[in-house]
Amino acid sequence: MIADNLPALQVVLPLLGAVVCAMLRRGTLAWGVALIVSLLMPLCAIGLLLEVLENGTISYAFGGWPPPIGIEYRVDIINAFLLLLVSLIGAVIMPYAKSSVEAEIAPENHAWFYAIYLLCLCGLLGIAITGDAFNVFVFMEISSLATYALIAMGRDRRALLAAYQYLVVGTIGATMYVIGVGFLYSMTGSLNLVDIAGRLADIENSRAVMAALAFLTVGISLKLALFPLHVWLPNAYAYAPSMVTSFLAATATKVAVYLLLRYYFSVFGVAVVFEELPVTEILLFLSLAAMFGASIIAIFQEDAKRMLAYSSVAQIGYITLGIALANQSGLTGGIVHLFNHALMKGALFMALGAVFYRIGTVKIDDLAGLGKKMPITMGAFVLAGLSVIGVPGTVGFVSKWYLGLGAFENGWWWLAFLIVISSLISVVYVGRIVEVVWFRPISQAARSAKEPPLGMLLPTLLLTAATVYFGFDTTASAGIAGRAAELLLAGLR
């Protein structure tokens, strides 16, 4: 019974949890509920992944209405992987959240915070699991609205402006998405993704379909912060509460990337998107612009959180680069980087959150000498930072390796070159923090710092350890990503 309804539980549980949190009104209790829900999520996701690995795609008809009439939840290896990623990050971050939220958010808002957080989680998981184009829009709005509220809870007053900006931009993105879906619906008369894909095969290349593709691409690109549509991201990440930043950086953009993958490969198909249209060229150019432009901006940031935010934009460039390559190795690299980047950015932002918890600032100058005061936290930061650079033995290397191979598969050795050179830029901005943290005299702000409480430290260390573990044992991450890439490339042909 439970096993049959796992797809529904994956989304309904956080939704119910949110309601319970809102009714409880007591911070600690709400945290307890959120913790239980967050810990249950990976169990659901693992169950789904195992089921998919064993028996292939799961189709779950909501309310007994068979697709394409009713809403279908459809889990294949790609979104099972993503569900696991999002729910794992959610589970790891909850123990961390308690201290961090207590320090950064007014006590009367705690219960609301957890309620909204669970809504956000519900929305992200929903986008990942549903097989219905309009249902995606609904979940996108749930997660986005929740995100705006979460960002606005930041202690810095600029958080309000950041949230407002994200609201405007996010709404534009969602609108474009829904316009795209509208075009598709008018052409095919269906909202079920699989069904649309089947019907598109007959009416390919009409203008309306191309317009749908353009609207969907730009709408989703806004959500995934593709350069130059990334401008909402640095402020949102920089001023949101630490826990929210860690969570969003690790999950929100990844879900949007998944959506792009889904539309490009499963709905429109490789043949249309990559062979008949100049998507490769545009996406390749924008990805490279992100990899270099955003990395260079990151070098000059004065606030460590903003620096990491720009680094995120650059790292998303690697993921979209993998999509643009559209071959087995390249796509594997993109998908595995989705996973790997979630691990390393999660760890980095959590380490910074711990720093903020202790010294109340993450300005780079204030971090001086912190390595002596918080050696474990900053050690984790350095390890995860090495992963951003792509040092062998960390996850970053694995992703870049596959991307490099993908570049060679297309015969673009210059691209392999650019990939490596762009990682040299990340050496500079990570190196800068390392230099400040370990080799400078202790700053005024850092004087009384010490290691954060275990509840914050352990999750940070767990993610950091994962960046190293998956750097060596790639069977799980790259293996599943490889199978997902195969499935995507096979498309519907």
Added chain:
Amino acid sequence: MMAEFSIPPALVLIVTGLLIPVLQKRARSIFLLAPPLLTLWLIWQVPDGVILSFEFMGYGIAPLKGDALSRLFATIFAIMAFGGGLFSLNRDQPAELGAAFVYAGSAIGVAFAGDLITVFIFWEIMAVGSTIVVWFGGGEAQRAGLRYAAIHLLGGVLLMAGVAGEISATGTTEFRAIQPDSIARWLILAGFLINAGAPPLSAWLPDAYPEASWSGTVFLSAFTTKTAVYVLIRGFPGAEILIFIGLYMVFYGIIYAILENDMRRILAYSIINQVGFMVTGIGIGTTMALNGAAAHAFTHIIYKALLLMSAGSVLHMTGKRKCTDLGGLFRTMPLTCICGTIGALSISSFPLTSGFISKSMIAQGAADEHMMIVWMLLAAASAGVFLHAGIKFPWFVFFQKDSGLRPDEPPWNMKASMVLFSVFCIGLGIYPDPLYAILPAPVDYQPYTGAHVVFQLQLLLFSGLAFFLMLGWLKRTLTITLDFDWFYRGLGQALQAEFQIKSGAAWTAFVDRTYRAVIRFLETVYRHHGPQGVLARTWPTGSMAIWATLLLGAYLIFYYR
């Protein structure tokens, strides 16, 4: 045998290197001496074939693969780590020594690497370790270290791109002999050659090495260039282009060393010169020439370390490094003087020294292939080596005029390491069979034939004569800023363009110009990407909407056909 052996020799030194900075001074002495010997023992326990292997991302990784060539290079690296450790016992800079040991360990790691990915990983660790060693030179070393790191990062980029390309093209990670016949392989070759100090990027070597500390330079001289020689022997034997590159390096090194005034920079240029001999040998590619290149790498590490130890002792005791400030030190530093002279004789391939029994093999390799011009150039270069390193270094440092300096002999450990390496130089010169026995291919070569000895002695005597005849000339170079007009005026316009830009003052000007250009470039970047730059400012919300619209428009236009 296979089952009981599982410790990669490289690991011992790397772990030691990581431990050294946290150890007390007393314990450090043991850790500087025992692990290299343990490593040496382990190296000779490595049997032929792949010993360790595992799968990583679906590729076969073989971090430990033994054969004669691997053991030969690993052996000399371990000996060098021991000698360097002994020489540096009194160096109170644990982080430098730790980095040096990590550096040495990863060089051994490269020597035993059975696949390209392992090569690349140890290659990068070497780059990091050696950069740290350079950094501890203090003063100008900071900037030199940055330039050094930049060049080696570039080398790493080339290598990684090449390795990725090679693996995706051939599907195998195995590190084996190939020819430069695809872009990926050219990239690999370029990555290797940068570490060998090949043109056009030779300048990193004399730029960085002399800026390291008196102990650091001894380590630096041994590993980077010689691992490059190793990987070239393993990866590109017989690649013809290497002959030309090698010959260029031979003469590049000689010419600059003759013109140089800083004693350790003379020796740095002579590293390029000596590696040039080896690279030429690899380019010739016959068994004799490859054996010669390997043997020469072995002996070169010993005598170049010996020379730099004597120079390091002088620097340590006097604090001076320019030939013009030194001289007449034989009075109070007789042992250092004798050891330095033995090193100088070895590098000049004087009969009965180690250089004689190895370099002649490379020349023999050329002769066997009837490469007349190559052979003659090598012979001419041998005379040049005697000129710049064999006589110039000891003459200006230990003899010549009396500089008035009366330094003591260095501490016992420095003396001990110099004596040890001197014994190696002479010992191998008299009795080369142990070295010949461990060369990758069986050796059928007798260095001490009458004709050969007489030829070499004549060569050396006449170039020695030339040195003293030209002494007046050479002295004119001993000003602090070098003025080279006299040099290229005599050698014609062709060389002028080449050497003007690189020589002394001009080189400094060039570096300055580049540096300023980089600064200007960075300022531009900062204007656009800095916190207040247009790309990093918080944009008005409306402008983001415009961007989204623009992009949408662009997509629609591109899709509309």
